[in-house]
Amino acid sequence: MKYDYLIVGSGLFGSVFAYEMNRRGKSCLVIEKRSHIGGNVYTEEKHNINVHKYGAHIFHTNNKEVWNYINQFAEFNRYTNSPVANYKGELYNLPFNMNTFYQMWGVKTPEEAKAKIKQQKAEANIDEPQNLEEQAISLIGRDIYEKLVKGYTEKQWGRDCTDLPSFIIKRLPVRFTFDNNYFNDLYQGIPMGGYTKIIEKMLDGIDVELNTDFLEDKDKWMAMADRVLFTGMIDEYYDYCFGELEYRGLDFEFETLDMENYQGNAVINYTDRETPYTRIIEHKHFENAVSDKTVITREYPKAWEKGQEAYYPMNDERNTELFNRYNDLADKEGNVIFGGRLGMYRYFDMWQVIDEALKLVKSLE
Ligand code: FDA
The missing domain is CATH 3.40.50.720 (NAD(P)-binding Rossmann-like Domain)
Structure with missing residues (x-):
């Protein structure tokens, strides 16, 4: 046929x-x-x-x-x-929002958070960002860049942020509400x-x-x-x-654990450079699955080969x-x-x- x-x-x-x-x-x-x-x-x-x-x-x-x-x-x-970031054992909510700013600096109001970011941007004194590092610092200041952007981005791309072009991050989502919803979509x-x-x-x-x-x-x-x-x-x-x-490649390492709840969230990003994986997914949390076991995946970014x-x-x-x-x-x-x-x-x-x-x-x- x-x-x-x-x-x-x-x-x-x-x-x-x-x-x-x-x-x-x-x-x-x-x-x-x-x-x-x-x-x-x-x-x-x-x-x-x-x-x-x-x-x-x-x-x-x-x-x-x-x-x-x-x-x-x-x-x-x-x-x-609502992913969570783990930076060397410190936990932060993502995307960058009032919860993150409180965890990072102890600030409690949008005004205080804006002032802190403004101060860090001014300290950086960057007119024309020449690379991703300068771009990120000029957008959200040094603390968030160093703890939440730098290591993660470097692992993702396999290169230092100073060697990556600034256009990769035209903007970074910053929200001055206590809202951990990663996406803005309806x-x-x-x-x-x-x-x-x-x-x-x-x-x-x-x-x-x-x-x-x-x-x-x-x-x-x-x-x-x-x-x-x-x-x-x-x-x-x-x-x-x-x-x-x-392309960029990825390796997935799956593990079944004999416990009900490993990390309490579907997605946890590891934002330091030293941890070789970028995130751990705990699948049961996507659907609140009932099981006395749990399955996790570690994601390792890597160079891609034909x-x-x-x-x-x-x-x-x-x-x-x-x-x-x-x-x-x-x-x-x-x-x-x-x-x-x-x-x-x-x-x-x-x-x-x-x-x-x-x-x-x-x-x-
Ligand atoms: P896809 O690659 O899925 O399908 C192509 C198929 O063609 C494959 O099955 C392949 O085996 C087959 N094929 C290729 N060559 C062939 C050949 N010569 N002969 C026979 N078969 C052949 N999106 C989103 O909206 N939300 C999210 O959270 C995510 N998360 C996410 C995580 C990761 C790690 C990645 C890489 C991507 C996402 N995405 C996503 C994107 C999402 O995966 C994507 O939009 C779709 O899977 C793409 O579907 P396609 O059919 O285009 O390609």
């Missing part, structure tokens, strides 16, 4: 696209090189806890259409992301039962082949459908003919130029479309992936 669409990748982008095309009466085949569906939003149940296998995934958006869309596949709880939550159930619903009734790498037999797969949606890496698709796009899972695109000048060259080739394709975070080489939150996939479907009508 020849399908209308071959969809390469069963992540959120490929799955939304497949669901929508299937609904419109188009026949679809989804192929996925991993042993499971869902791409990076994949969750797996362990001891009654939905474990986010590729890092914490919190759904948040201001887009009502996208929020209504995703809610047809799952009921969302009222989870609010809608936020975690799908009860995990993300994999959402993807299962989207792909219900659609042919899916796991453990199947499109690029190992491109011609065979191309011949199986009229059009192809490719959500893998665009440079890999073109056999790296112009060179490799760069062949490893790619997590964060490095959208600097070199990589943007390189991506544009690949994108020019993509524009010339007759029946291959590129989508998703790897096909479009962009960091997308989940709501953006849904939005982009729905726009693509509309453009093909």
